Amino acid sequence: MTQPQGALLVGSVNYDDAEKTMRTASAMLGGRLRRIPDGEVGKRFHWIMFQPDVLGQAEGIERVGDEPRWLRDLDARPLRIAEGADAAAIELPALGYADAAIDSYAIFRRLQDAGAIADGIRFQVSLPTPVAVISSFFAGDDRAAIEPVYTAALRRELDRILAEIPAADLAIQWDVASEMGIIERAAGYGRTMDAWWxxxxxxxxxxxxxxxxxxxPSDVEVGVHLCYGDAGERHFIEPTDTATLVRFANAVMTASARDLTWLHLPVPIERDDEAYFAPLSGLTPVGELYLGVVHREDGVEGARRRIAAASAVLDGFGIATECGIGRAPVGTTEEILRTHADTASAW
Incomplete structure (x- = not known):
């Protein structure tokens, strides 16, 4: 069995503050990490579910429904373009991603200067794609109308992050989940996209x-996390194997002008068979490949079964969970991190 080298923290971590996330990750995983996220703390605890509260402030966008749909303190009601509003003229407020990244980077920098985070480790910022937000909260013709507006707003967030955080310290990860649902035509995704595509x-x-x-930019690391969702720690659809992931990843890498620094692919908990991993033999080489073999429910033993199956197809890869662990049960975070430490070697 191949000994995986390196670990990736996909993004969210079930702690309340960024400093605890970064201190704990550094202490437990040390040289296995090349980058550390802030755990997507605060209003980002449930990925993009805070975006309706942000976008709903814009003139020309309104909430659908009279009663809030509470997710803790977030109102997750969908959105629509108000009747008579010109979508192209809508001015969106700051989305919150740049503010969070800049605040957390200050903590990262302080911890690194104090020696709590090793030199050379980068600060990882995870961002959703516009497709995720648009497909989740808008419907019908509004999707095509709002896409360039939201895409421009997200690019402004990225540009501010790039301007405020030194390139040598920064890694950007694009979180790609809704796209897999659309490609697979999963319920709630692909079958509702026809008005858009x-x-x-x-x-x-x-x-x-x-x-x-x-x-x-080329001096900033960039990664892609492909995902089948984790609502209630379950995928929105269970992939038959890695064939669709490989097809999509290969096409994206071919279409991109710059190299991808890392790629992360999910592994369902029940898939410890070689057949699931077999299509990875056709994956375009990437600087770092991480497989989501770590699952809370079966720890080191389950991770090693999945590593063994993947090793029959791949010569080398790192490990991760299949998605973030920000919504894992309280009190399980350290054990999940320990599984990373027990199954992967340092770089």
């Missing part, structure tokens, strides 16, 4: 993601 959406999704990758 009539026909096969594959090429459009490839081009959009490649453009986001290319928006990250």
């Amino acid at each position: 009539p026909g096969d959406p594959f090429d459009g999704l490839v081009d959009r993601l490649a453009a986001l990758i290319d928006a990250v």
Whole structure:
């Protein structure tokens, strides 16, 4: 069995503050990490679910429904373009990603200067794609109308992050979940996209993601996390194998003008068979490949079974969970991190 080298923290971590996330990750995983996220703390605890509260402040956008849909303190009601509003003229407020990244980087820098985080480790910022937010909170023709507006707003967030955080310290990860649902035509994703993308959406999704990758300068690391969701620690659809992931990743890497620093692929908990991993033999080489073999429910033993199956196909890879662990049960975070430490070697 191949001994995996290196670990990736996909993004969210179930702690209340960024300093605890970064201190704990550094202490427990040390040289296995090349980058550390802030755990997506605060209002980002449930990925993009805070965006309706942000976008709903814009003139020309309104909430759908009279009663809030509370997710803790977030109102997750969907959005629509108000009747008579010109979508192209809508001015969106700051989305919150740049503010959070800049605040957390200050903590990262302080910890690194104090020796709590090793030199050479980068600060990882995870960002959603515009497709995720638009497909989740808008419907019908509003999706096409708001796409350039939201895409421009997210690019402004990225540009501010790039301006405020030194390139040598920064790594950007694009979180790509809704795209997999659209490609797989999963319930709630692909079957509701026809007004936005009539026909096969594959090429459009490839081009959009490649453009986001290319928006990250070459001296900043960039990674892609492909995902099948984790609502209630379950995928929105269980992939038959890695064939669709490989097809999409290969197309994106071909379409991108710059190299991808790392790629993360999910592994369902029940898939410790070689058949799931077999299509990875056709994956375009990437600087770092991470497989989501770590699962809370079966720890080191389960991770090693999945590593053994993947090792029959791949010569080398690092490990991760299949998605972030920000919504894992309280009190399980350290054990999940310990599984990373027990199954992967340092770089």
